[in-house]
Amino acid sequence: MARDRARLIADIEAFEPFNEQESVDKQVILRALKSDPNCFERSA
């Protein structure tokens, strides 16, 4: 789980946004992945 999360974070950090929507949403997603231990649950 921890390794999968770390890989996903690395993939998203390396992801080059296609447009402004992806640029803004990338930061929101990364913030959740790095700060919310329950972000993969529906209760998050």
Place this chain on the structure above:
Amino acid sequence: MATSIWTVDASFERTLLEWHNIYQSWSWIGGHADGVADLRAVALRELEEETGVHGRILPYGCGIPIEGELARGDGVLEDSGLPLERDSSCEDGFAQGFESFPRVDFRSNGGDVFSLEVLTVNGHEKRGAYVGSHLHLNVTYLAQANPDDPLKVKPDENSALKWVPLDDAVRLSSEPWIRDRIYRKLIAKTRAYCR
């Protein structure tokens, strides 16, 4: 977290849509992570569970041109004068015309992630219980599948499935934000990818 899988045929000209029972619209395929951090695996599972189709996620680490910076057709990046160059690291044999992908012009991308989006979901009833409004922090993967494979609806999720030309994802959607912000983007990225 949630994940979606934008599924295309071998020609990159058709995509697989489901009639989504909650959204009451033709829609891409996807679902919640439900405690699993390997979203790539979740996306493939959702595709199989919701459509019966076995897909193959396509590598996206080669990158695509950033919107507004598309290369000219003559092999030179607009405004740069740089010649295009084959990126041998991208060779996988799945896409015709891959030799036109330029190393110098295409920004490298992260893993197999094809698209990112934060989606709003209005409150709704599901299996007899009310689900409150929430966000889907969504990671999308690009997959290829065979349109000749039999389709199988998942009645608690969808009511119909069909392969359609890419542009029909926009035409058939009744969700304005998804249609204009996401499906148009996915179509543009798909066409840039297979160029």
